Amino acid sequence: MKQFMFLFKGGDDVWDAKSTEEQSAHMEKWMQWIGQMAEQEKYVGGERLYPTVKTIHPGGKKITDRSFAEAKELVGGYITVLAETMEEATEMAKECPGLQWESSVEVREVWPDEA
Amino acid sequence: MVAVLIKIFGTENIELAEDVVQDALVSALETWKYRGMPDNPRAWLYRTARNKAIDIIRRKKHSKTIDFSDPERKLLTSEYTLASTMNDFWKEQHIQDDFLAMMYACCHPDISQENQITFILKSLCGFSTKEVAKSFLTTEDTISKRLYRTKEYFRKHKIRPSIPFPKEIGTRTSVVLSAIYLMFNEGYNSTHDDQLIRKDLISQAMWLCKSLLDSERTQLPEVYALMALMCFHAARIDSRITEEGALILLADQDRSIWNTELIALGSKYLNQAAFGDTLTTYHLEAAIAYQHCTASSYDATNWKEILRYYDLLLKIDNDPIVFLNRCLVLLELNGPEEALFMIQEIKDHKILNKYYLYHAILGEIHERLIQPDEAIKSYKLAIELTQSKSEKKLLSRKIAHILN
Numbered sequence: 001m002k003q004f005m006f007l008f009k010g011g012d013d014v015w016d017a018k019s020t021e022e023q024s025a026h027m028e029k030w031m032q033w034i035g036q037m038a039e040q041e042k043y044v045g046g047e048r049l050y051p052t053v054k055t056i057h058p059g060g061k062k063i064t065d066r067s068f069a070e071a072k073e074l075v076g077g078y079i080t081v082l083a084e085t086m087e088e089a090t091e092m093a094k095e096c097p098g099l100q101w102e103s104s105v106e107v108r109e110v111w112p113d114e115a
Numbered sequence: 116m117v118a119v120l121i122k123i124f125g126t127e128n129i130e131l132a133e134d135v136v137q138d139a140l141v142s143a144l145e146t147w148k149y150r151g152m153p154d155n156p157r158a159w160l161y162r163t164a165r166n167k168a169i170d171i172i173r174r175k176k177h178s179k180t181i182d183f184s185d186p187e188r189k190l191l192t193s194e195y196t197l198a199s200t201m202n203d204f205w206k207e208q209h210i211q212d213d214f215l216a217m218m219y220a221c222c223h224p225d226i227s228q229e230n231q232i233t234f235i236l237k238s239l240c241g242f243s244t245k246e247v248a249k250s251f252l253t254t255e256d257t258i259s260k261r262l263y264r265t266k267e268y269f270r271k272h273k274i275r276p277s278i279p280f281p282k283e284i285g286t287r288t289s290v291v292l293s294a295i296y297l298m299f300n301e302g303y304n305s306t307h308d309d310q311l312i313r314k315d316l317i318s319q320a321m322w323l324c325k326s327l328l329d330s331e332r333t334q335l336p337e338v339y340a341l342m343a344l345m346c347f348h349a350a351r352i353d354s355r356i357t358e359e360g361a362l363i364l365l366a367d368q369d370r371s372i373w374n375t376e377l378i379a380l381g382s383k384y385l386n387q388a389a390f391g392d393t394l395t396t397y398h399l400e401a402a403i404a405y406q407h408c409t410a411s412s413y414d415a416t417n418w419k420e421i422l423r424y425y426d427l428l429l430k431i432d433n434d435p436i437v438f439l440n441r442c443l444v445l446l447e448l449n450g451p452e453e454a455l456f457m458i459q460e461i462k463d464h465k466i467l468n469k470y471y472l473y474h475a476i477l478g479e480i481h482e483r484l485i486q487p488d489e490a491i492k493s494y495k496l497a498i499e500l501t502q503s504k505s506e507k508k509l510l511s512r513k514i515a516h517i518l519n
Contacts, residue, residue, distance in 0.1 A: 024198065031190060031199035038189050048194035077195065 001082040003044060003110035004089040006096065010072035011103030012051050018101075029097035037081055037092065046079025076103065080110065116164055116210075117238055118217035122276060123168055123191070123204055125182055126220060126269040129238060131171065139164040165205050169197060182273070211326055214239065215333075216276035218323075222290035224283075226268055233258055234265045235294040240319060246301060249502065278332060288333060292341050292397065295320050299345050303352075304503075312352055321345050339388035340397035346381030347404035350374040362509040366413040378408045396431055399424045418448040435467050443476055451483040471500035475510060487517045 015023065037043040051074060055064050076098075083089035086109060093105045116139075120132035139160050153159040172191050175181050183192050190196040203209070221235045236242040237258070244262075248255045268274070279287045302316025324342045327333040354368040385401050403424045410416040425441040428434075438461055446454035458477060467473045478493035491514050498510045 024202075027195070028199045028202075031196045031203075034193070034196050035190055035200075038186065041186075043189065046193045046195060079193065079195065 001042075001084060002089075002112070003080055004083050004086070005078050005080050005108050005110050006046075006089075006093050007078050007106040007108065008076045008096070008098050009104045009106060010074060010076070011098055011101045012071065012074060012076060014101045014103075026097060026101065033095055033097055034079065042082045042092070044080035044082060046077065048077035049075060051076065072102070072104070116161065118213040118276070119204055119210055120164065120168060121217060121238075122213045123188070123201075124171075125185070125188070126274045126276065128181060129266055129269060131180070133238065135164055135167045135171065138167050161205055165201055169201055172197060172201075185275075212278070213276065214323075215326060215330065216278050218291050218294065219279055219287055220269075220274050220276035221265070222287050222294075223268075223274055224286070225272075226265055228290055228293070230261045230265045230268075231290050232294045232297060233261045235291075236298060237262055240298055240316075242298075242301075249301070278330070281332070284332060285335065288327070288335055288338065289395075291327070292324075292337060295323050296341060296344075296397070298323070299348070303348055312356060314352070317345075317349055317352070321349065336388045336391045336393040337395040337397050339384045340395060340401050343381045343384035343388055344397055344401035344404055346377045346384060347401060347408045350377035350381065350408060356505065360505055361512075362505045364509075365407065370412065373408065381405065381408070394427075394431075396428055399428045399431070416447070418444055422448055435461050435464050436470070436472075439467065439470075439473055439476060442480075446476075446480060446483070451480050455480050455484065469500060471497040471506070473497075474500065478510075478513065482513070482517060490517055 018026070034043055034046075053066055053074065055066065056062075057064070081089065081092060083092060086107065089107050089109075093107050096103070096105050099105065116136050117129075117132050120135050121129055124131045142163055143156070143160055147153070147156075172181070176183075176192060181188065183189060190200040217239055218235055221239070222231045226234075233247055236247045237244065244255045244258050247258045298316055299320035302313045302318075302320060304312075321342070324338060324345065327338050328342060350373050351368065353374070354370070354372050355363055357363060381401070382405065385398075385405060388398055388401070403421050406417050406421050406424075422441070422444050425437065425444055428437050429441065439458070442454050442458045445457055458480065461467055461473075464473075474493045474497035478490045478497060481487075481490035481493060494510045494514050498507050501507060501510075
């Protein structure tokens with residue numbers, strides 16, 4: 001099994017516009033999605049990120065309060081999962097509930113630990 | 116509530132679970148003092164405990180205290196799933212299952228029976244150490260030690276609460292039943308100074324037993340028998356004390372206020388208990404209670420039948436307290452001489468000597484034999500040994516009666 005990381009991007013505006021009830025109903029879907037992967041022992045872990053950004057630019061001297069990216073490119077969080085292939089991981093990512101709320105998911109393979 | 120939290124944090128973190136409950140209760144008292152009691156205090160407490168549990172999970176995420184590798188806990192590690200997973204833990208059905216599962220965990224075969232019951236009473240039934248001590252006729256110090264040992268056992272072996280498999284369920288359930296029975300007895304004959312009968316404990320014990328009966332896995336004859344027994348006893352609650360809280364003995368109770376519904380319910384359970392070929396002490400005790408409940412007056416009590424049940428009881432388990440109660444039946448059936456003769460057999464028993472009922476019964480026998488000095492001496496000892504004000508009062512009345 002290889003490790004893949006799902007990067008969730010954008011969707012913060014949609015999230016902010018929803019009511020608390022809608023938000024927790026939405027998180028319920030996240031739990032089912034991740035819960036299913038966990039049941040199949042394919043879930044490794046992950047974190048959610050606040051939208052506040054400070055970017056340190058190359059050279060390390062210039063710091064800005066926003067990222068380079070557009071709001072929809074802003075990484076809102078990530079989870080790590082196990083899959084045999086990139087294709088399988090991509091299929092898994094298609095079920096992400098965030099896709100319904102204008103998030104996109106970027107699937108990336110994680111460099112393996114040195115054996 | 117503790118059961119749910121133990122499920123969340125793991126049996127090795129019982130203190131953590133207890134702390135959260137403690138914290139939730141303290142916040143409740145502080146908040147309710149200013150804003151008044153909420154419409155649904157139970158839901159309020161659960162929500163508060165849930166939020167405190169979330170805080171702890173966030174704080175301990177990277178420490179080794181909680182075992183997050185457990186599949187049930189994996190989803191607590193990420194903010195994506197923490198809140199929903201946590202809500203899942205607090206669903207009504209889960210709360211009740213966790214409670215039963217935790218009872219079974221406490222009744223793990225490798226933990227001594229005494230420790231098992233001690234732990235259930237203390238951590239799941241909200242007993243104070245003092246109350247547990249009285250139930251066991253022992254000291255608070257002993258109880259604290261037992262609690263500590265059980266916690267250590269859980270920690271070392273990472274015991275997970277679950278309802279056992281069918282092949283073990285009989286033996287495992289019997290320990291659960293002893294705990295429920297002890298809880299009921301404590302409610303029926305409370306150690307609390309001012310309250311002789313604690314309906315909260317009684318209803319909790321009956322509710323627990325009922326929830327065993329609600330689950331198909333645990334519908335065993337002995338569970339029905341215990342339920343029947345508790346119904347019969349509970350039916351007589353209101354006739355046992357006067358409005359001032361003084362104790363009324365069976366002979367003097369107003370039988371017209373006995374709860375006929377509960378007696379009928381008890382009879383129904385007793386019938387259900389009759390399937391299979393299991394005959395437990397609960398069956399016999401229920402049968403005895405049934406005789407009392409259906410006798411039209413004290414004099415009409417079928418003492419012969421009751422004596423027969425006591426003989427069967429002693430065959431199953433040579434328990435000194437059962438023996439003591441049998442002496443009481445002999446007193447009614449064959450008079451004080453024979454009762455005195457029998458009770459002498461256990462006069463050197465160490466535990467019974469510290470049991471107020473032994474001395475109270477001895478006092479009664481002496482009183483009927485018209486030996487006032489001995490009777491008063493025994494009653495006085497009994498007064499010293501019970502913490503219940505009502506029982507002290509009753510015994511003092513008896514002494515006063517002799518002196519007049």
